[in-house]
Each structure stands twice: as structure tokens, then as C-alpha cells.
Amino acid sequence: MMPDPSVSPTCRALAAIVDGPVNPQAEADAGRLFGGTDRTGWVGATLRFEGIVRRDEAHPDFGGEPRSLVALDYQTYDPMAQQQLDILARNVAERHGLRSVAVLHSRGRVGVGEVSFVLIVAAAHRAEAIAGLTEFIDRMKQDVPIWKQPIWA
Amino acid sequence: MMPDPSVSPTCRALAAIVDGPVNPQAEADAGRLFGGTDRTGWVGATLRFEGIVRRDEAHPDFGGEPRSLVALDYQTYDPMAQQQLDILARNVAERHGLRSVAVLHSRGRVGVGEVSFVLIVAAAHRAEAIAGLTEFIDRMKQDVPIWKQPIWA
Amino acid sequence: MLIFGAAAINAKAGRVTVTVGARATVRDVLTALREQHPGLRFALPNPDTGRLAVNQTFARGDHDVKAGDEVALITLLGGG
């Protein structure tokens, strides 16, 4: 892609909730923010986070000891979850001067080893990208109505 | 991929210096640590950082004001640069208990909008992944003999 | 009131009934929830940390809750 004119483009934000695991098809369906590196020269740092369902979780009935599971079942409060993700993506992008924020989160069952969450941020510099990514995840766990229920092995 | 037996595998570290931009072919050649998500259930968080050449850099002859450039030319001190990347990848992986660290860095000319650096870390949890990634980049800029020379527009 | 996650599993329901006076704020609803559903107190460590969404938007403690509003308990989240 050829570099754009010399005015820095505005920020883009995209959020989507998908049924089941986040996979390449889900990313493709969600749009071009997942389409790879921004090659315009305005972006110097891209950070992609994947959250993957691990094989064990702390089990409340066993004193918080880790127990094997087969899947997590994600419940979302619709459409509030989507709205909160949208707000959060725009807000974090503005606060950190990011070029783009894109997020996909699963709804429903996601098996061990499958991806439940993808977050991609692009920024001029590394520090902004890391700060924006960290703040997004912290605030998502506070403000986005998504719950997870372990399905134990 | 089916989950492994229940013993956590040891850490993997991979570092490579490639001629020119880091692209999917370079990643494929560098090996399977770049081959996508670890689906064994041992990894809960994967973080991928891409460093991309931006369209401007602070120019020392213009009081540090940003000036347009067409490329960066990366010079590496071989084989020390490769050795230092290897040591750093293993060291950061051990210190943060990461499951894997993989890094590719360019040597030679990388144009605006092209990728000069890819770092992928995989860990059980997000905090370790972010801490490991951040420490790797900070220490790379201290300890790995790679220099960049702007090619001004 | 809509409930989710561990709260819903504990209550064995996705919805509980909370009775409040004709004029009630979000804070009044949280207080009534603690009194009328002691089994959900684990999800509300103290009355000020419990958060309610009214009509799918987070509402402050002094927000008035009206008949017909959709009220949801948004706590113990687990995204990511």
C-alpha cells in the first residue's frame, strides 16, 4: 500500500462479539482491521494479544486449587456487552493516541486451547501500544458484561 | 493439535536475523514458533509485537525535528548480534516463566511501512507475557549490537 | 432483575425479583437485593461496589429506577 498524504488519518476502532472461538474466519468476517500490518508509515508498533482457554482454572469448590476443564462458556449481556466494547475501544484509542483498536470476544463455548479474545492495537510508538493494550484489558474486566463459566473435565 | 500429557513442557526460544524486511516468508523460514497459536492448553496468553519503519524520524541535523525518510538501514555486528538475541530470548523466557519467545530482526534496508522486528511471547497468563515482552525490547536496545541508519527522503 | 455468571448459578436462575418502594434509586435496589437475596451477597462485597445497569447502561447510586426498567446486576465479570 502506498503511503497516504502527509496528514495523519484519524483513529479507527472496531469491536465484535462472535459465537464460539475466535478463528481466522471470524477475524476475516469482522473486517479489515484484522487484515494485517498497517503499511502507511503512520504506525510504528502493532501489538496483538490472544487470550486462549487454558487447561485448568482455580476451582472454588476445591479451595481455589487448579482443576482440569474442557471449555469455558462465555455469557454476554446483549447488546450492552457490544456497546461497552465499542465505548472502551474508542475511549482507549483516544486516551493513548492510538491509530487503531480492534477487538473480538467470544460468546458461548470455547474449548481448551481455543482463542476467546483477540485485541490488536496500532500506534506510532511502542509505549502507547503497550499502555493502550494493558488498559483495554484491565477495563474490559471491569466494565464489559461478559461472564465465564468453567466446564470441568 | 491435541493437548500434551499433563506435564508442562519446557520453554522454547528462537531468534533469527533476516536480510531485509520481516515478512511471512521470513517467518515461515524461521520455524514453527511463528506458526500460530499454541493450542496445547498450557498457554493462556500470546503477545505479538511488530516494529514497523515509520515515515519520519528525529533528524539530528535539524534539532531533532522529525524529517521524512524512505527507509532504515540496519547494521548488525555478526555473529554477536545473533548470539545476544539468543541469550536474551532464553534469559527473558526463564525470568518470566514464558512458554516461548521468538524474535526476528532485520539486517539491511527496510522501507517505510515494512516490518523490521517481530517478537512473539507465549505464557500461561497475560501479566507474564506483557512483562516479558517489555523487558525483551528494553534489553534488546541495550545489549544487542544492531544499529540503524536513516535514509532520508 | 437480571443476574449472570456465578450469581445466576448460585440462584439457579437468570432473574430474581426484588421488591422496592414506588420511588427507588439504584442504591435502594442494591440494599433490597442484599436483604431479600442473602445468597447473592457473595457477588456484592459491599453495597457500593455492586453495580447495576439500568436499560443496558451503568447507573449511578442516585439514579431513579422506574417501573418497566430493565435492571441487571453487573458484577464478578470474567471477560478475556
Add this chain to the structure above:
Amino acid sequence: MLIFGAAAINAKAGRVTVTVGARATVRDVLTALREQHPGLRFALPNPDTGRLAVNQTFARGDHDVKAGDEVALITLLGGG
């Protein structure tokens, strides 16, 4: 001694000669570098922050440099 990056551009060379006594440590070489190549002082803010690699390994200030060693100035890095 091998030099790189901005230091090499400034010196218009990838290599400079530094003369030291028969028994010299890394610290002696850095001191001699500052004296014999004033144009490279910008790359060595003070003698203790300049780092040398001897035979492709970072060497401490008290490391002895021998004839035939490959000595390189590793400073003002720009990876990433």
C-alpha cells in the same frame, strides 16, 4: 577497533586505530579512544558507559585486551 552506526558515520570508517600500552584493560582502551579520537566522544558520554566487546562478548572494565583480540565499540544501539 570496530565501530558502527553513528560512530562509524562520524569517523567515515568502520574501524579506527587506538594505541595502548603492552598491558591494557578495557578501561584503558576506552580512555585512549576518548583521547585519540575526540570526534567519537559523542558516542561515549562518559568512560564508564562506553561498552566494548572483546572477541564478540561484552567485556568488563578490568578485562585484559591482548594483541589480536577483536575489539568493538557497542554503543548508541538502534535495534527494534
